[in-house]
Amino acid sequence: MHKRAEHITSNMIRALTQFYLEHHAKEVKMQLQTVDNSLKVWFQGQVNLEESEFEKLKESLAQPNTTDIEYYYSELLDSSDSADLMILGALIDRSELAFDDGILTIDLWKHFNK
């Protein structure tokens, strides 16, 4: 991965970690895989989340991709508002979410252009 992609990736991880902590996660597991300029992130942890909040999260992470502005706006990912996940949603290519028995699992995929 190039430097810019590394920087955006670390901002993405920070935003997701923040989200889990804000929802009272005691333990969060994370896995990060990079191949060339592609990234796969997996997060899992027990959280206090209403079903409506989960639906909102799914909607946030399903934003249409806006790669043209990814470097510029990825800087906003490190502040602590939940709205940040809308920005995260606009940066990623695809997401898969599951919420069973209080355990929230998030899979994200992103390919970085030059």
Added chain:
Amino acid sequence: MPRDYGPHVLQRIKWSLLLGTALLFFVTSFFWQSPGEILAGLIRINLDPSPLITDYIVIGGLGAALWNSGLIILLGCWMIHMTRARLVGTLMAAVIMVAGFAFFGTNVFNVLPIIGGAWLYARFRKQRFGSVILAAFFGTALGPLVSILAFDLTYPLYISLPLSLMVGVLIGFATPALSGPFLRFHSGYTLYNIGFVAGVLGIISVSILRAYGHKIDSVSILSVNRPWQLTLLLIGIFSFMTIVGLFLNGWSLKGYGKLLGNSGRLVADFDILYGTALTLFNMGLMGFIAIVYVYLVDGPMNGAVVGGILSVAGFAAMGKHPRNTIPVMLGVLLATYTSPVMNHSNTSAVITALFATALAPIAGEYGFFAGVLAGFLHTTLARNVLGTHGGVNLYNNGFSTGFVAAALVPLLRTVRDRKEDREDA
């Protein structure tokens, strides 16, 4: 019922809006000036130092000012076309905003080196130009610096011209590099982030110039009239936006409530989030609200005010809507009405109210009273930061809103966090 138009149709409508506005400006300009007068006016505009606030309607005439704005729109459209970027809300906001500033400070001469610098930055970073196009557009806020260096200093032209172009390129190169990191300062709570970047670059540049004995000061070259034809022109553009938006949405406001629920915090591209129909409707509506404000406070309709109105309408594709902007405008009104040294109907106060709406995300996120407070604070601050950059930064209000957001948001967040902690306990 809203019909589902394909993305190609919607793209064409958005392109038609931009190109149609440029065409409208070109055609209507001949009502005010002859082709010869317009050409002479355009030359005067491009050779003017143009510090804030220089009304191009005074410098070149209304026809020439309209041509200047139309040419800037065409330049913006050409850039978007060349980078093959999708015309979304953020880019529409950028083109319309820069077109607005082409009524008081931006011209073809002073934007080209800055855009060239942003292009060089993309080449240097081995990125596509499309990834820095927003910074390239908004970086033109420092256009007056290029013009002042070229035409207002005591150097001979063979020195001042290359110097101005070089500085323009440097500014254009620095803006994309700074625009991302500077977002952290205000956490995206001012929509005019690059106004803040331009303010900092402006202070540095002007400090250097002042250290070498050059006098750089803002000016006030303004028309105080309110030509009804200009208002009519704006009403025509906003009517087109509103009607096309409603038509595309099946003559209904379905989904508009959801748009109004968005805080507007960066990056809220309404075109991507809620579709072209509601975005166009919102742009038209916000344009009308801006015009009504100007008439309510009995303000003038000069180049600066037209620029302010267009920026409100443009950013209605990217964060602004009635719910989050009206509290901020009321805050400005409160400050200008209660202050013994401000006049709510002069150009400075009117454009402060229009550009203060960059703080819309504060009202959107923290509520009505937070928005009023933000508008009030911005009004007092904007007057004082102008001198620091001597008017070389056209986005003086954007600069000021950066400070207001940076100071206010952590306090508002602290109050909200405490409230949430109490609820959790």
